[in-house]
Amino acid sequence: xxxxxxxxxxxxxxxxxxxxxxxxxxxxxxxxxxxxxxxxxxxxxxxxxxxxxxxxxxxxxxxxxxxxxxxxxxxxxxxxxxxxxxxxxxxxxxxxxxxxxxxxxxxxxxxxxxxxxxxxxxxxxxxxxxxxxxxxxxxxxxxxxxxxxxxxxxxxxxxxxxxxxxxxxxxxxxxxxxxxxxxxxxxxxxxxxxxxxxxxxxxxxxxxxxxxxxxxxxxxxxxxxxxxxxxxxxxxxxxxxxxxxxxxxxxxxxxxxxxxxxxxxxxxxxxxxxxxxxxxxxxxxxxxxxxxxxxxxxxxxxxxxxxxxxxxxxxxxxxxxxxxxxxxxxxxxxxxxxxxxxxxxxxxxxxxxxxxxxxxxxxxxxxxxxxxxxxxxxxxxxxxxxxxxxxx
Amino acid sequence: xxxxxxxxxxxxxxxxxxxxxxxxxxxxxxxxxxxxxxxxxxxxxxxxxxxxxxxxxxxxxxxxxxxxxxxxxxxxxxxxxxxxxxxxxxxxxxxxxxxxxxxxxxxxxxxxxxxxxxxxxxxxxxxxxxxxxxxxxxxxxxxxxxxxxxxxxxxxxxxxxxxxxxxxxxxxxxxxxxxxxxxxxxxxxxxxxxxxxxxxxxxxxxxxxxxxxxxxxxxxxxxxxxxxxxxxxxxxxxxxxxxxxxxxxxxxxxxxxxxxxxxxxxxxxxxxxxxxxxxxxxxxxxxxxxxxxxxxxxxxxxxxxxxxxxxxxxxxxxxxxxxxxxxxxxxxxxxxxxxxxxxxxxxxxxxxxxxxxxxxxxxxxxxxxxxxxxxxxxxxxxxxxxxxxxxxxxxxxxxxxxxxxxxxxxxxxxxxxxxxxxxxxxxxxxxxxxxxxxxxxxxxxxxxxxxxxxxxxxxxxxxxxxxxxxxxxxxxxxxxxxxxxxxxxxxxxxxxxxxxxxxxxxxxxxxxxxxxxxxxxxxxxxxxxxxxxxxxxxxxxxxxxxxxxxxxxxxxxxxxxxxxxxxxxxxxxxxxxxxxxxxx
Numbered sequence: 001x002x003x004x005x006x007x008x009x010x011x012x013x014x015x016x017x018x019x020x021x022x023x024x025x026x027x028x029x030x031x032x033x034x035x036x037x038x039x040x041x042x043x044x045x046x047x048x049x050x051x052x053x054x055x056x057x058x059x060x061x062x063x064x065x066x067x068x069x070x071x072x073x074x075x076x077x078x079x080x081x082x083x084x085x086x087x088x089x090x091x092x093x094x095x096x097x098x099x100x101x102x103x104x105x106x107x108x109x110x111x112x113x114x115x116x117x118x119x120x121x122x123x124x125x126x127x128x129x130x131x132x133x134x135x136x137x138x139x140x141x142x143x144x145x146x147x148x149x150x151x152x153x154x155x156x157x158x159x160x161x162x163x164x165x166x167x168x169x170x171x172x173x174x175x176x177x178x179x180x181x182x183x184x185x186x187x188x189x190x191x192x193x194x195x196x197x198x199x200x201x202x203x204x205x206x207x208x209x210x211x212x213x214x215x216x217x218x219x220x221x222x223x224x225x226x227x228x229x230x231x232x233x234x235x236x237x238x239x240x241x242x243x244x245x246x247x248x249x250x251x252x253x254x255x256x257x258x259x260x261x262x263x264x265x266x267x268x269x270x271x272x273x274x275x276x277x278x279x280x281x282x283x284x285x286x287x288x289x290x291x292x293x294x295x296x297x298x299x300x301x302x303x304x305x306x307x308x309x310x311x312x313x314x315x316x317x318x319x320x321x322x323x324x325x326x327x328x329x330x331x332x333x334x335x336x337x338x339x340x341x342x343x344x345x346x347x348x349x350x351x352x353x354x355x356x357x358x359x360x361x362x363x364x365x366x367x368x369x370x371x372x373x374x375x376x377x378x379x380x381x382x383x384x385x386x387x388x389x390x391x392x
Numbered sequence: 393x394x395x396x397x398x399x400x401x402x403x404x405x406x407x408x409x410x411x412x413x414x415x416x417x418x419x420x421x422x423x424x425x426x427x428x429x430x431x432x433x434x435x436x437x438x439x440x441x442x443x444x445x446x447x448x449x450x451x452x453x454x455x456x457x458x459x460x461x462x463x464x465x466x467x468x469x470x471x472x473x474x475x476x477x478x479x480x481x482x483x484x485x486x487x488x489x490x491x492x493x494x495x496x497x498x499x500x501x502x503x504x505x506x507x508x509x510x511x512x513x514x515x516x517x518x519x520x521x522x523x524x525x526x527x528x529x530x531x532x533x534x535x536x537x538x539x540x541x542x543x544x545x546x547x548x549x550x551x552x553x554x555x556x557x558x559x560x561x562x563x564x565x566x567x568x569x570x571x572x573x574x575x576x577x578x579x580x581x582x583x584x585x586x587x588x589x590x591x592x593x594x595x596x597x598x599x600x601x602x603x604x605x606x607x608x609x610x611x612x613x614x615x616x617x618x619x620x621x622x623x624x625x626x627x628x629x630x631x632x633x634x635x636x637x638x639x640x641x642x643x644x645x646x647x648x649x650x651x652x653x654x655x656x657x658x659x660x661x662x663x664x665x666x667x668x669x670x671x672x673x674x675x676x677x678x679x680x681x682x683x684x685x686x687x688x689x690x691x692x693x694x695x696x697x698x699x700x701x702x703x704x705x706x707x708x709x710x711x712x713x714x715x716x717x718x719x720x721x722x723x724x725x726x727x728x729x730x731x732x733x734x735x736x737x738x739x740x741x742x743x744x745x746x747x748x749x750x751x752x753x754x755x756x757x758x759x760x761x762x763x764x765x766x767x768x769x770x771x772x773x774x775x776x777x778x779x780x781x782x783x784x785x786x787x788x789x790x791x792x793x794x795x796x797x798x799x800x801x802x803x804x805x806x807x808x809x810x811x812x813x814x815x816x817x818x819x820x821x822x823x824x825x826x827x828x829x830x831x832x833x834x835x836x837x838x839x840x841x842x843x844x845x846x847x848x849x850x851x852x853x854x855x856x857x858x859x860x861x862x863x864x865x866x867x868x869x870x871x872x873x874x875x876x877x878x879x880x881x882x883x884x885x886x887x888x889x890x891x892x893x894x895x896x897x898x899x900x901x902x903x904x905x906x907x908x909x910x911x912x913x914x915x916x917x918x919x920x921x922x923x924x925x926x927x928x929x930x931x932x933x934x935x936x937x938x939x940x941x942x943x944x945x946x947x948x949x950x951x952x953x954x955x956x957x958x959x960x961x962x963x964x965x966x967x968x969x970x971x972x973x974x975x976x
Contacts, residue, residue, distance in 0.1 A: 097399035156399045193398055203404040212402075219400035230393045237393070 005175045007168040008033035010138045011077065011103045011161065013175075014145030016047045017183040018101075020075045021190075022067035024052040024060045026082060029115045030165040031105045034077040057082035061089040061100070068098035069204060071195030073149065076100070079165065080107035080121045087125065090158075094129025094220060096205050099152035099159070099190070102130075103145065106265065106316075107165045108351040116352020117165040119265065119317035123293075123325040129220050131159035131227055132294040134264045138173035143244055144291075150187050150234055155223040162293075164316075165352065167266040178242055186241050228295040248292035251304045253279065257286030259367055260305055260341075262313040262330055264290045267348070267355050271314075274360045285364065290326060298333035305330070306337055312344040312367045315377075316355070323347070323377035344373045348380040355380075413930060417951030417969060421924075421944060424965035426859040426916030430477035430492060432840035435782075435802075435810040436463040439848070439855060440477055440492055444912035445919045447495055447905055456499040457510045461848045463809050464536040464582070465529060467504065467575040468558055470497025471567050471897065473806050474689065482915055485865040488878035490912050497897075498905040504574050509581070513851055515542040520605035520823050523548065524584070525592045528556020529805045530610035530796030532576065533812025535584040537847060538608075541820045545584035546604070550591035556612055557797075558805065560637040563663050564893045565670070566692075569640070571895075594767045601790035605823070608815050610796035610808070611768040613761035622711035629712075632656060632664035632758025639667055647673025653721055653750060654678065655709055656758035657686035662693055664756050665701045669890055675701045676750060680708040682728050685736045699890045706739065710747060712755065721750045763798055770794035778818075778830060781843045782811035785818055787827065793819060801843075810844060817850050863915035863962045872923065872960035879908040918963040924955035 005013065011034045015023070023042070025035040041047035050067075054060045057078050064074040078086065083104055093100050108118035122132060133148055135141045145161050152159040163169055196204070208216055231248050239245040253275060254260055263271050268289040278285045288304050288311075290297075305311050311334075315324025322328060327345035334340045344367050349355040359381050366378070428441035439458050446455035459466045473493055481489035503510075520543055524535045527549035535545045553559055554576050558567060580586055592600070601607055616631035632654060638645075650673060654665045657679035665675035677696070679686055683705045686693060697703060707723040714720075725746040728737035763769050770784035771777055778785040782801060784794040795811035797803045814834065821833035837849035840862045848855045882898040883889075889896050900908075925933040925942055932949035935942050944955075956966040 095401075097401050154393055155396045194401075194403065200405070203402075203406075203408065205402050206404055208402045212400075216400050216402065219397070222397055223399065226396045230396065233393045 001179075002174050002176050004172050005138055005142075005177070006033060006170060006172050007138045007141050007163055008105070008170065009037050010142040010175050011145050011163070012037035012041065013177050014142045015075050016041050017178065017180060018073065018075075018146060018149050018187055019189070020047070020049050021072035022050045022052065022064060022074045023076065024054055024063040024067070024074070025076050026054055026057045026060050026078070028057070028079045028082040030107055030169045031077045031079040031082070031103065033169065034103055034105075038075075057085040058089060061086045061093065061102075064100050065089060065093055065096060065098060068093070068100050069096065069196050071190065071192040073153075073190040074098075074100045075102070077103035077105070079105045080109050080115075083121050083125060084109065087128070090125055090128035090130060092205075093158045095216070097156040097220075097223075099149070099156055101145065101148045101152055102158065102160045104160045104162045105165050105169045106162060114351040115165065117167055117266075117316065118350050118352065119162075119315070119325075120350075122160060122162050123317050123319075125160075126294055126325070129157060129224075130294060131157055131224075132162055132292070133159065134162045134291055134293060135168065136266060136268045136289065136291075138168070138171070138175045139244070140246055141168065142175055142177065143238070143242065143246070146183060146187055147234060147238060149190075150238075151227055151231065153190055154230055154234070155227045156193060157220065157223050157227065162265070164265045176242075182241050186238060224295040228292070228297060231292060231297075246291055248297040249300050249304060250287075250289040250291065252287040252289065254286035254288060254304050254308070256284055258284040258309045259364065260286045260288050260308045260311050261360070261364070262288045262290065262305075262311060262326060264293070264326060265316065267314055267316060267360075270355060270357055271360055274357050274364065277357070278361075278364065283364075283368075293326075293329075296329055296333070298329075301330060301333045302337060305334060305341055306339070308341045310344065310367050311341045312346060312363055314346045314348055314355070314360075314363065314380075316349045318347050318350065318377070327377065342372060344370075345377040346380050347377050353381070412947045413950050414932070414945075414947045417946070417949060419951040419953055419966050420946070420969050421949065421951065421953060421956045421964055421966050423918065423942070423944075423963065424859050425857065425918060425963050426861045426863050427840035428915035428917065429480040429482055429840075429862050429864070430490075430915075432842040432844065432862045433476040433480040434462075434839075435476065435804070435806040435844055436469070436813065437810070437839040437844035437846040438462045438477075439846075441912065441914045441917045443499070444490060444492070444495065444909040445914050445917060447499065447909035448912065450902070450906060452499055452502050452902070453508055453510075456503040456508065457512060459496060459499060460510050460512055461853075462813070462846060463806070464533055464579040465575060465805065465809060466496050467500035467571050468529070468567060469806055469809070470494070470500050471571075472558075472562060474804050476806075482863065482865045482868055482913055483911060486868075486870060486873065486913075487875045491879040491881065491908050494879055494881055494897075494900060495905050495909055498900055498902075500575065501571075501899060502902070504571075504578070510578075512540060512582075513853070514540040515851070517544075518542040518820075518823065521545070522606045522608060522819065523600045523604040524608040524610065525597065525600075526556060526610040526612060526796065527551075527554035527576075527586060527588070528610055528612045528796060529558055529808035530612075530800075530812045530815075531556070531608065532579050533809040534608040534610060534795060534815050535812075536579050536582045537813050537816030538819065539582040539584050540847070541816055543819075547584050547586045548590045548592050548600075549586065549588045552589050554586060554588060560640045561633055561660065561663075563636060563667050564640070565666070565889065565896050566663070568895050594765065597767065601792065606791035606793065606819050608812070608819075609768060609792060609794045609798075610812065611763060612797045613803075614764045615762050616757065617760040617762055621709045623713055629755045629757050631761075632660045632756045633761055635664050635756050636660065636667060639671075645671060647671050647753060649674060650753035651676055651751065652754045652756065653709075653719075653752040654756045654758060657681065657688060658758060659688045659692060661756075661758035662686075662688040662696050662701075664758055666696050666699060668754075668756075669699055669701055670893055673753070676752070677701055677703045678707050678709065678723060679703070679705050680726050681737055681739050682706060682731075685728075695886075695889070695896070698886045700886075706742070707748070708739075715751070719752050719755055721752055721755065723748050723750060768798060770799050778827075780814055780818060780834065782807055783815045783818065785815075785822070785830070787822075791819070791822070813845055813847060817845060817847070820850075858916070859965075861916075867962040868913050868915065869958065869960045872921075872958075873913065876911050878911070879904060914961050916962055919961070921960060923958045923960060924964065927954050927958040929954065
């Protein structure tokens with residue numbers, strides 16, 4: 001049924017349809033609407049989950065680690081500082097192979113205080129062993145949340161559904177909310193491979209000396225590879241039921257493109273507008289939207305980009321001292337190609353700064369007019385900085 | 393989707409029970425109940441922390457019996473005790489002391505209302521018989537404790553009704569006669585025989601000394617101290633205590649709005665003034681020192697002033713004259729010096745001299761009492777006397793033990809109870825073990841090494857296992873307590889009070905009593921809060937299946953000490969392991 005939903009509420013609807021059994025959360029803007037709506041669902045009986053109020057994000061995830069170990073389908077949501085506070089337990093959840101799903105609303109990290117869109121929070125957790133799925137629209141948010149449970153439970157790894165603060169979390173869009181029967185078909189009840197059981201007591205996650213630890217880590221890497229291989233198959237099933245698919249990456253007009261913009265999240269939508277305009281003027285330009293960041297679909301990306309002359313990667317994030325994080329990953333994927341496009345790395349839209357069609361056109365023009373990038377990362381749309389006031 | 397590879401994770405189905413982590417321990421926690429400061433301060437040595445614990449659990453009969461173990465007069469002490477317990481309550485340093493006295497009264501009143509019969513431990517019958525002279529608080533206590541120790545007791549009282557100072561010296565608005573009578577009836581249930589209107593003269597005293605194996609003398613003070621005012625004929629000015637006795641016997645003189653002077657600053661003076669007020673007079677209380685030097689309870693003084701008693705502090709009577717059926721009292725103003733805080737000041741006539749005149753219809757003096765007859769006083773220096781804390785033991789020519797107000801360190805009801813208990817225990821030791829064992833025997837049953845004695849400890853009850861260490865405020869883990877206001881004692885309004893002799897302090901409900909008792913830290917006592925078990929990281933605290941007690945499984949206890957720190961009330965101790973542990 002088509003409904004007009006806020007992005008946050010699309011997540012909540014998906015969690016309800018997924019029949020999550022345990023929710024544990026601590027409020028933080030811009031995530032709060034998700035768990036607020038879920039608490040409504042729990043209160044009005046439309047979702048019969050155990051809803052735990054905890055004193056921090058660290059505890060929120062710790063509680064879910066317990067719940068998931070006991071075999072319950074578990075969900076939480078957070079942003080920015082909250083995700084940073086979870087860091088230790090992000091590793092624990094993946095190491096314990098618990099398919100927890102977390103909705104992460106991308107928000108800038110402080111200081112200075114900033115509640116607006118920025119991907120550095122989730123991307124700085126890229127090495128924690130979590131599947132990461134970046135979304136562009138309200139519909140994609142709902143669908144991806146359902147997919148995340150399916151994928152996570154398939155490979156016994158936790159998954160993060162990532163959406164931009166406000167541009168997505170607080171924007172109302174028409175969304176097709178599927179029926180419960182269809183969702184049940186796609187996502188049956190969680191059937192854990194192991195669970196806490198007082199009938200057969202055992203120790204979980206005890207000491208792992210050097211002779212086994214490495215194999216356990218390899219098992220996580222293998223599971224990530226299986227997640228990558230299983231993604232398209234999972235989407236096949238999904239589209240069979242719901243008629244929608246997104247792809248680990250989505251190439252837009254890439255076939256004959258000389259210049260390809262590599263994007264993620266809502267900047268993709270703005271880029272679609274630009275590409276439409278440029279194409280009407282005869283420019284050979286395309287977009288490669290990256291949805292699946294972990295596991296990283298390097299091979300597909302290589303295939304999509306190898307024929308282009310230039311690639312411009314737009315990062316709403318920065319790894320200080322290195323540059324845009326998507327850019328690093330894409331460059332690493334391309335370096336195996338004998339002939340590869342020239343890669344331009346742009347940092348744009350940090351801390352919720354709007355990235356408009358004009359901004360993107362500016363980037364496109366720079367790329368078109370230069371044979372090689374002037375810098376490792378080019379910061380788009382910087383304002384002049386006033387003289388320091390610190391010592392006044 | 394095709395099947396994925398099973399995860400390789402750290403799971404073990406082997407038990408960890410073989411890993412006896414107790415071998416790592418070099419500190420050893422143990423349950424170690426200690427002494428609460430209130431109990432150590434209580435002259436009767438009541439197990440107050442336990443009484444509050446039982447009250448908070450709604451176990452009112454058990455709480456009442458716990459009082460009776462040490463004090464036969466909770467309905468009395470619950471009303472008129474000077475509350476040394478509350479002034480030592482550790483909770484005072486947190487917010488406010490527990491209203492221990494109000495809870496004691498509640499328990500006694502509840503037991504009386506429900507006509508409960510206590511089941512108290514007692515020793516088998518002894519062959520010795522003991523006479524008790526005076527049915528005041530010390531005599532009643534002595535007879536009660538002696539009966540429980542197995543002795544046959546006869547109690548002789550000169551007045552028509554038992555109670556002594558409680559019956560005749562305290563106005564009924566503080567201690568109603570019916571309450572006292574019911575309590576004495578309950579005390580008499582311990583088995584002694586009571587003979588009223590049986591005054592013991594010196595000759596009779598000497599006779600019963602021969603007839604009985606021992607005599608307890610608890611005569612108290614009833615004769616006014618002389619101190620004539622200039623112009624006073626001997627016997628002309630009535631003593632305050634005598635006045636109260638008259639009223640308590642049923643007299644009701646009318647003062648028809650005339651001024652009455654009361655000279656003195658103790659509880660008797662204040663009681664006499666408030667009684668005059670209730671009989672329609674206008675009392676003027678005259679005290680030679682400052683108000684803060686008055687020995688009367690501060691609360692009683694402020695209630696008296698509220699009711700309309702006029703207080704003249706730093707005035708002393710110089711002379712009195714008779715004038716047209718009234719008295720003209722000349723007062724001299726005094727000046728206080730040596731006014732160190734917390735100490736009674738000294739006074740001298742103010743300079744320049746200043747006097748005032750007061751026309752009164754009646755004068756009452758309440759400046760002190762002494763023994764009615766000289767032989768009632770404990771001997772000062774004679775052979776074979778043993779001076780104890782609140783009694784004096786004389787073994788020749790016959791065994792006499794002096795107790796009560798004439799032998800106690802402090803004159804109060806609870807000290808009288810302490811005196812009766814000390815005498816009973818001392819006599820039992822004397823009879824069972826001989827004179828040399830009296831002092832060491834008394835030492836073995838002191839509460840927290842203080843002066844107070846415990847009958848439960850003397851009878852080798854569970855209280856003996858307590859550590860005598862008195863818990864101080866810093867040993868309480870305050871993280872486990874929340875601020876809570878102290879019970880406000882409901883009272884009659886000042887207007888209602890001055891109209892008659894109805895009891896001023898009103899009853900409190902069971903709910904209020906439980907709520908107040910819940911505030912108690914239960915210093916040094918395990919109240920089954922279960923913190924030790926909940927906080928133990930090694931599951932080494934084992935709870936009995938009926939959850940009545942816990943023990944430590946030393947096979948697995950690593951000695952981290954968390955249980956001891958998280959015990960809110962210092963009922964545990966952490967000690968060095970005595971012997972070096974076997975190396976693994």
